[in-house]
Amino acid sequence: MKKEILKLRGVKVHFPVQAGVFNRVVGHVLAVDGVDLDIFRGEVLGLAGESGCGKTTLGKAILRLVEPTDGEVKYISQDDDETELTSLEKKDMDPFRKKLQIVFQDPHSSLNPSFTIFGSLQDPLKKFGIKSKEERRKIIGDLLEAVNMRREYMDRYPHEFSGGQRQRIGIVRALCLEPELIVCDEAVSALDVSIQAQVLKLLMQLKKEKNLTYLFITHDLSVTEYLCDRIAVMYLGRIVELCASEDLYNNTLHPYSEALISAIPVADLDKQTKRIVLEGDVPSPVNPPKGCPFHPRCPKATDICKTEVPTLKKYSTNGNEHYASCHLIDLPEIS
Amino acid sequence: MAKSSLDKKFDQIRKREEEKTFSTKKRSRIVNKFLNNRLAVLGLIIFTIIILASIFAPLLSPYDPMRVDLRSMRQPPSFDHWFGTDSTGRDVFTRVLFGGRVSIFIGLGSAILSAVVGIAVGCYAGYKGGWIDVIALRISEIFMSFPQIILVLLLVSITGQSLFNLMAIFILTGWGGMYRLARARMLSLREEEYVQALRSFGLSTFTICYKHMLPNALSPIMVNITLSTAMFILTEAGLSFLGLGVPLNIPTWGNILNVAQDILILQNYWWMWGPVGIVISVFVLCVNFIGDGLRDSTDPSQQG
Ligand SMILES: Nc1ncnc2c1ncn2[C@@H]1O[C@H](COP(=O)(O)OP(=O)(O)OP(=O)(O)O)[C@@H](O)[C@H]1O
Ligand code: SF4
Ligand SMILES: [Mg+2]
Numbered sequence: 001m002k003k004e005i006l007k008l009r010g011v012k013v014h015f016p017v018q019a020g021v022f023n024r025v026v027g028h029v030l031a032v033d034g035v036d037l038d039i040f041r042g043e044v045l046g047l048a049g050e051s052g053c054g055k056t057t058l059g060k061a062i063l064r065l066v067e068p069t070d071g072e073v074k075y076i077s078q079d080d081d082e083t084e085l086t087s088l089e090k091k092d093m094d095p096f097r098k099k100l101q102i103v104f105q106d107p108h109s110s111l112n113p114s115f116t117i118f119g120s121l122q123d124p125l126k127k128f129g130i131k132s133k134e135e136r137r138k139i140i141g142d143l144l145e146a147v148n149m150r151r152e153y154m155d156r157y158p159h160e161f162s163g164g165q166r167q168r169i170g171i172v173r174a175l176c177l178e179p180e181l182i183v184c185d186e187a188v189s190a191l192d193v194s195i196q197a198q199v200l201k202l203l204m205q206l207k208k209e210k211n212l213t214y215l216f217i218t219h220d221l222s223v224t225e226y227l228c229d230r231i232a233v234m235y236l237g238r239i240v241e242l243c244a245s246e247d248l249y250n251n252t253l254h255p256y257s258e259a260l261i262s263a264i265p266v267a268d269l270d271k272q273t274k275r276i277v278l279e280g281d282v283p284s285p286v287n288p289p290k291g292c293p294f295h296p297r298c299p300k301a302t303d304i305c306k307t308e309v310p311t312l313k314k315y316s317t318n319g320n321e322h323y324a325s326c327h328l329i330d331l332p333e334i335s
Numbered sequence: 336m337a338k339s340s341l342d343k344k345f346d347q348i349r350k351r352e353e354e355k356t357f358s359t360k361k362r363s364r365i366v367n368k369f370l371n372n373r374l375a376v377l378g379l380i381i382f383t384i385i386i387l388a389s390i391f392a393p394l395l396s397p398y399d400p401m402r403v404d405l406r407s408m409r410q411p412p413s414f415d416h417w418f419g420t421d422s423t424g425r426d427v428f429t430r431v432l433f434g435g436r437v438s439i440f441i442g443l444g445s446a447i448l449s450a451v452v453g454i455a456v457g458c459y460a461g462y463k464g465g466w467i468d469v470i471a472l473r474i475s476e477i478f479m480s481f482p483q484i485i486l487v488l489l490l491v492s493i494t495g496q497s498l499f500n501l502m503a504i505f506i507l508t509g510w511g512g513m514y515r516l517a518r519a520r521m522l523s524l525r526e527e528e529y530v531q532a533l534r535s536f537g538l539s540t541f542t543i544c545y546k547h548m549l550p551n552a553l554s555p556i557m558v559n560i561t562l563s564t565a566m567f568i569l570t571e572a573g574l575s576f577l578g579l580g581v582p583l584n585i586p587t588w589g590n591i592l593n594v595a596q597d598i599l600i601l602q603n604y605w606w607m608w609g610p611v612g613i614v615i616s617v618f619v620l621c622v623n624f625i626g627d628g629l630r631d632s633t634d635p636s637q638q639g
Contacts, residue, residue, distance in 0.1 A: 063535050090537070097537040104528035112529045114550035120529065123547075124536035173532060 033237035046228035375628020389435035453513025461521030520552035554633035561626035
């Protein structure tokens with residue numbers, strides 16, 4: 001039986017847009033605009049979508065690195081205790097900060113240039129009750145070895161490391177308090193392809209060893225297929241399709257996902273499908289289009305798309321749950 | 336055959352690279368860069384000499400800077416009195432040495448204290464943002480837009496002339512610049528991912544902004560401290576020359592210069608104001624050289 005670790009309900013993050021001399025609020029960036037999502041223990045959930053669609057913001061909202069404007073983020077512990085995180089006081093978050101961690105995208109800004117690796121990693125350990133220095137050094141040393149680096153590297157400064165090494169140190173940081181869920185925000189996008197593969201392999205190996213759950217954020221659907229159990233596709237702050245990863249590729253329901261998948265370069269010439277070229281840019285999240293947010297670019301759009309917002313409905317493909325939000329799906333909806 | 340020797344070479348290069356990249360510390364790179372700047376090093380040397388001379392003034396000069404000696408009034412420079420004597424027979428060289436103590440103390444002290452205030456406020460407000468930041472910004476604007484000279488006149492008329500009043504005024508008008516510098520750095524630093532990571536552990540605001548972020552904001556502030564020191568010394572000299580600065584009985588570079596108000600002295604007794612004027616200029620110039628050197632050596636965009 002699959003158990004949830006996180007339940008998101010109607011999560012919204014709206015950033016105010018200020019303008020003018022008096023910093024008047026003239027509008028809101030609807031970076032995340034009503035996301036419902038369950039993340040199950042032990043799974044790898046991919047979160048895909050074009051740049052600017054709100055993936056990072058959603059990931060940060062889960063950790064409360066940005067405060068959600070609205071909605072609920074529920075954490076379910078191993079003993080089935082449910083806690084709503086967004087309404088907690090700052091200090092009551094601490095026990096959950098331990099469980100939820102994040103690995104960042106940019107290896108160049110992810111480490112503090114003024115501190116050694118040990119110097120910047122020891123404060124969190126201290127805060128969470130590891131009082132003796134020896135013990136802290138041991139924890140960090142062990143984790144460095146777990147990511148195939150030498151223990152002694154903990155006394156070096158970030159500028160002495162390559163991008164791939166820095167990214168692995170970022171993983172060490174996320175792991176140091178033994179979390180349950182890690183948000184990997186494009187954790188490999190900035191690396192060379194060969195190093196990407198190395199780091200991905202390492203991530204998967206660590207997942208197995210430490211029973212982790214990953215929310216794997218990416219804009220590159222070609223990576224996700226092999227890594228993720230399920231994939232959520234985001235467009236303009238909403239989830240438009242959510243399903244098992246093989247179903248996303250074989251039984252695509254949403255026209256936007258279709259377009260994303262067709263854009264993946266295929267090595268096998270026979271399998272080459274016709275590439276669907278999306279017209280126009282991503283509309284601004286400040287003024288998202290009326291009706292289906294995707295309609296100005298959707299090749300299948302009809303009149304109803306311009307006026308009515310499609311909701312995320314549940315279907316079944318291949319025996320799996322399959323959620324999508326589009327008016328033109330002719331599968332029976334299941335409840 | 337050829338391949339294995341090539342491999343060996345690569346191994347050697349790699350080894351050398353590792354040794355090199357892993358042994359140089361970031362600090363030493365900045366020091367090296369600074370030492371390569373001739374003017375900055377020259378500045379640092381003269382700066383050190385002047386400071387040491389002021390500190391050890393009693394060892395360098397047999398005279399008392401305050402003692403009036405009516406038998407040797409207005410004597411030109413000689414072997415006994417290197418910079419001559421003033422209208423009451425005090426040894427000018429001794430007075431310049433002792434004056435340096437006060438002037439440098441005022442300049443450096445005001446610069447450091449205004450930096451401390453500016454950093455303390457700027458780091459917190461810049462990192463936190465929100466209403467704290469808005470209020471701090473407005474307050475700093477008020478202080479910075481207030482003309483220094485009027486503030487001096489005001490305070491002098493209320494509390495009278497004193498060394499500490501002058502420093503208080505310098506700090507009041509000076510912290511705003513430091514605050515803005517610190518705030519601007521924090522605004523850009525707080526988006527860095529390592530800061531986000533620290534927040535994801537729920538570390539306290541104080542630990543994050545003063546311990547982890549501040550070291551990365553320090554180098555432009557250090558440059559500003561040196562430049563402010565120079566500015567404060569000049570302002571002190573200017574105000575004391577006008578008789579508004581430090582009380583005249585305390586020797587400072589500005590107070591020594593004060594005698595040049597008298598046209599008779601300005602025309603006939605050049606040694607009473609010339610040497611001290613040169614010392615002020617040289618010192619300020621040196622501090623500026625040091626500041627420029629620091630700026631160049633810590634500027635990451637110029638790091639080779
Ligand atoms: N702090 C902020 N203030 C205002 N707007 C923001 C802020 N952070 C993000 N945004 C806006 O929210 C939207 C979503 O940003 P987000 O970084 O979540 O996108 P993303 O999907 O992660 O994109 P990428 O693939 O480029 O990382 C963007 O339009 C962005 O400009
Ligand atoms: S609802 Fe209409 S516009 Fe939106 S994805 Fe479906 S077909 Fe396209
Ligand atoms: Mg992102």
